[in-house]
Amino acid sequence: MTKLTVQALEWTGSALKVLDQRQLPDTIAYDVYDDAAGVHDAIASMRVRGAPAIGIAAAYGVVLSAYRHYRDTPNQWQAKVAADMAFLAQSRPTAVNLFTALATMKTVLDKVSEQPLADLLACAKAIHADDVAANRRMGELGADLIGHAKGILTHCNTGALATGGYGTALGVIRSVRQRQDVAVFAGETRPWLQGARLTVWELAQEGIPVTLIADSAAAWLMQSGAVDWVIVGADRIAANGDTANKIGTYALAVLARQHQVKFMVVAPTTTIDWSIASGAAIDIEQRHARELLPACYHTPDSLVTAWNPVFDVTPAELITALVTERGVVMQPSLTTMEALQ
Numbered sequence: 001m002t003k004l005t006v007q008a009l010e011w012t013g014s015a016l017k018v019l020d021q022r023q024l025p026d027t028i029a030y031d032v033y034d035d036a037a038g039v040h041d042a043i044a045s046m047r048v049r050g051a052p053a054i055g056i057a058a059a060y061g062v063v064l065s066a067y068r069h070y071r072d073t074p075n076q077w078q079a080k081v082a083a084d085m086a087f088l089a090q091s092r093p094t095a096v097n098l099f100t101a102l103a104t105m106k107t108v109l110d111k112v113s114e115q116p117l118a119d120l121l122a123c124a125k126a127i128h129a130d131d132v133a134a135n136r137r138m139g140e141l142g143a144d145l146i147g148h149a150k151g152i153l154t155h156c157n158t159g160a161l162a163t164g165g166y167g168t169a170l171g172v173i174r175s176v177r178q179r180q181d182v183a184v185f186a187g188e189t190r191p192w193l194q195g196a197r198l199t200v201w202e203l204a205q206e207g208i209p210v211t212l213i214a215d216s217a218a219a220w221l222m223q224s225g226a227v228d229w230v231i232v233g234a235d236r237i238a239a240n241g242d243t244a245n246k247i248g249t250y251a252l253a254v255l256a257r258q259h260q261v262k263f264m265v266v267a268p269t270t271t272i273d274w275s276i277a278s279g280a281a282i283d284i285e286q287r288h289a290r291e292l293l294p295a296c297y298h299t300p301d302s303l304v305t306a307w308n309p310v311f312d313v314t315p316a317e318l319i320t321a322l323v324t325e326r327g328v329v330m331q332p333s334l335t336t337m338e339a340l341q
Contacts, residue, residue, distance in 0.1 A: 006160040006202050008053050009060070011125070014067070016060045020047045021161060021194075025201035036065040036084035043091035043098075046192065050162020051235040051271055052131045055097030058088045059124035062105040066120050081109060094244055094285045094311050096236040100270045101127055131164035134268040134325035135171045142172030142231070142266055142323045143179060151183040151227035152176070153218065156246035157198035158233035158266070168233040168266040170199065172323065177208050184210045185227060187218060189246060191292050191308070215248055222259035230256045234267035241316030241332025242279030243267075247309055253318035262320040265332075269324050269340055277334070279313035286310070 010017040015034045022045070023029050031047060033039050039061030042048050048057045065084035069077035085102050092098060108123045109116070146152070152173055156162075159170030166174065176182050184203065189195035196212055203210040213221055221227060230252050236244040243249070243265050256263045276282065289306035290298055297304040322329040322337075329336050 006205050008048060008161045009056055011060060018042045018048050021049060021198060022047060024197050034064055035068055036061040036088055040088050040091045051095035051097040052163040054092055054095045055101035056128045056164050058098050059101045059105050059127045061088050063120050063124050066117055070117055078109060093283045094235050096273045097270050128164045132166055135163055135166040135168060137325040138168060138266050138323050139171035139175035141328055143175035145321055145328060146176055146229055149182050149229050153185045153227045153230045155187045155232050155249055155252055156189045157194040159202045161198050161202055169231040172231055172266055186210055186212055187215045190215055218252055219255045222255055222261050227261060229262050229264055231264045234265050234271050235311055236282050237267060237272045238276045238279050239274050239337060240278050240334040241319060241322060241337050243314045244282045244311045247312050250312040250314045253314045257318055263318060264321045264323060265319055266323045269326055282313055284309050284311050
């Protein structure tokens with residue numbers, strides 16, 4: 001099995017090393033965190049990003065919180081860890097993996113144990129390892145479905161940088177490339193340019209050729225016949241298959257339908273929020289206008305503002321296939337999604 005050269009998160013035994021993805025591809029720099037507040041900041045500031053990676057980082061944040069409070073306030077440590085967990089939950093509102101991981105860690109925190117710190121660490125490591133295993137499983141399932149594709153277009157970053165390792169949509173591309181040559185295209189993914197800064201860099205690290213396109217070139221690329229699959233990840237999936245993912249995903253799904261291009265979502269079942277019936281209930285994170293605006297407009301009297309949603313929701317009827325570690329759902333709907341429960 002090929003060893004990945006890219007690692008977004010590394011547990012040192014007493015701290016969490018986080019690759020600062022804001023500095024890629026120019027600088028490879030790791031920040032080291034030894035408390036939950038630091039992990040919260042790493043997630044909120046998008047040093048670490050991607051729904052699975054956010055959940056894994058939060059799990060290790062709980063471990064760091066327990067290490068600190070168990071030592072400093074042994075009579076109140078569980079309450080203090082619970083408070084840190086609530087703080088971690090506020091770091092990013094859309095990625096359901098964050099809340100799934102925290103809920104899993106809470107079940108361990110609430111248990112009576114003679115070795116609570118070891119149990120919490122084991123749980124965090126299991127969340128991490130399970131994600132990597134799920135990614136590899138999804139990679140093979142997605143590659144089986146794609147078959148002999150001539151071209152694939154992906155959006156944002158869904159690889160080892162966004163997960164515990166290997167990746168979701170990028171994991172499928174990795175698995176396809178191990179079987180055959182295929183043209184890979186990556187959209188730049190504005191406004192943070194995760195495609196231009198992260199995806200093409202990560203694929204190059206793994207020796208996979210890739211062509212970068214401007215987001216606005218996707219329709220013309222599809223019209224040319226160069227791609228027959230769009231493959232994306234997800235940050236939250238509703239019970240009916242509606243999928244929240246990086247802003248621009250919905251537009252690609254509409255374009256794919258117009259050009260008879262198939263559309264695949266790849267995500268672990270931990271990304272499915274069974275408590276919501278449709279995408280209408282998904283909380284879409286809005287980031288500050290300054291992330292879009294030139295500095296000259298950052299004044300109280302400026303007449304120029306910006307609308308900066310981080311995600312959009314793709315209706316299930318535009319999705320050809322949802323690939324999970326439990327299997328593939330064709331044409332997701334409330335009925336077909338039941339097979340994953």
